[in-house]
Amino acid sequence: MVSRSTGGKETTTRSAFTTQKAGAVNRLTLAPGKDTTVGIGQPLSIVFDRPVRRKADVERQLKVTTSNGTEGSWGWITDHSGRDRVDWRPREYWKPGTRVVLEADLNGTDSGGGWFVRDYRTSFTIGAAQVVKVDLDAKRLSLVRDGRTVRTVPVSGGTPGGDKRSWRGTAVLMAKEGTIRMNSETVGLGDAYDKMVDYSMRLTWSGMYTHAAPWNAAYFGRANRSSGCIGMSTADARSFYDAVRVGDPFEISGGDTKGVVAEGNGYGAWNTPWAKWRAKSALR
Numbered sequence: 001m002v003s004r005s006t007g008g009k010e011t012t013t014r015s016a017f018t019t020q021k022a023g024a025v026n027r028l029t030l031a032p033g034k035d036t037t038v039g040i041g042q043p044l045s046i047v048f049d050r051p052v053r054r055k056a057d058v059e060r061q062l063k064v065t066t067s068n069g070t071e072g073s074w075g076w077i078t079d080h081s082g083r084d085r086v087d088w089r090p091r092e093y094w095k096p097g098t099r100v101v102l103e104a105d106l107n108g109t110d111s112g113g114g115w116f117v118r119d120y121r122t123s124f125t126i127g128a129a130q131v132v133k134v135d136l137d138a139k140r141l142s143l144v145r146d147g148r149t150v151r152t153v154p155v156s157g158g159t160p161g162g163d164k165r166s167w168r169g170t171a172v173l174m175a176k177e178g179t180i181r182m183n184s185e186t187v188g189l190g191d192a193y194d195k196m197v198d199y200s201m202r203l204t205w206s207g208m209y210t211h212a213a214p215w216n217a218a219y220f221g222r223a224n225r226s227s228g229c230i231g232m233s234t235a236d237a238r239s240f241y242d243a244v245r246v247g248d249p250f251e252i253s254g255g256d257t258k259g260v261v262a263e264g265n266g267y268g269a270w271n272t273p274w275a276k277w278r279a280k281s282a283l284r
Contacts, residue, residue, distance in 0.1 A: 026050040026114030030102070030122050032247065037127045040093040041172040042247030043267050044102055044124075045085065052076075052084040053112025055282035061106050064088050067099035075272070075280030077263045080205035084113075089269045089277065093249065094126040127245050132173075132210075134230055136166060136254025139221045141210070141230065143243060151243075153236040154221025156213065158228040160256040166228050169260035171203040172267035173248045176241060182209075199237035203230075203250055204266040210250070212237035228258075 031045040032038045044064065052058055055076055062074065072090040079085040088102075101123045106116035133142045136157040143151045158166035177200045200211040213231025220232060230252075232240070249270060252261075261268035269277060278284060 023110070024050055024114035025117055026052070026111045027116075028104075028106075028120065030120065032124050034122045035124065037125045037245070039173065039245045039247030039249065040096065040126055040129055040131075041170070041249030041267070041270060042094070042124075042126075043087040043089040043172070043269055044100065045087045045267065046104075047079050047081070047083055047085045048111065049083070049114070050111065051113030052086075054110060055084075055086075057109060058106070058111055059086065059282045061104060061109055062086070062088075063103040063105070065101045065103070067097075068095060070094065070098055070100075073278045073281050074283075075263075075269060075277045076282060077269070077280065079264045080262075080266070085264060087263075087267070087269050091274050093129070093131075096126055096129050098126040100124050100126070127247070130243075130245065130248045132244065132248055132250040134250055134252040134254075136168070136224060136252065136257065139219075139224065141232065141240075143240065151239075153232050153240065155210075155230050155232045156216045156219040156222075156226050157224040157230050157254065158226050158257070159224055163258075164227045165256060165258045166224070166226075166230065166252065166254065167204060167206075167208055167259065167261045167265075168252045168254050168257040169268065170270035171208070171250045171252060171261045172270070173244055173246050173250065174202040174204075174266050175246060176201050176244070177209075182207075198234060199241040201241060201244065202266070204261060204268075206265050210237075210240070224254075224256075 027049045029047045070090050074088050076086050104120040107119045109116045131144045141155045158164050179198050180200045182197045183194045198212040200209050210230040212234040216231050219225040260271050
């Protein structure tokens, strides 16, 4: 409403206007955490709150710098949650001691599903060269450090022939969760179990862990009789829990499994050949 004086008389003119509705804000979650030290299999992973339809525009704003010129590539995948995700992984496992820095200059960038309203920075360092090898056929798990096997323990994996089988391929240790409640109904297995489990180490979003399983002691090294996880004695689990690091790769083999760990089911990118992984970049 505007008032004017005309010929000594005041008149009032009404006008209306609208402002464009602000676009939706897109936010992201970064892994690993800032200033952490992780294993040689840990990718740099970004999960977006809202769809990313302009992937090339977003990827152009993501700069990865490593302390030793590590060759790597972004790859766009679908997270287990169904959200858009982009991971940066090296061609091969990281070299210990590598320093990795991400500069995501996204402020003002339109993802096609929302605008970014800030920039992001994170960095992390690669720890010791550790690989965990799980042989489901032999029912054993080995910790290999700097190419040398430092310990092997008997285990029991997922029960053959159905939904309780374990996954195979390379999974990356996502988190050391300690003592947690495991309920089979949360992973679609009905009322098979509901118990507190010690020394729990998460390998997939779908619920595969390595953990203490004293109730399965009769099967360690003899038979696979779990509901999909890789169980061992409490003493072995305690020692193993202390030895491994988030980001350590678990190379799992076996003849009767659910299949290969998917790229978005945790960090399954290592199961994709390098040429196919590079092709998942929006800038190739």
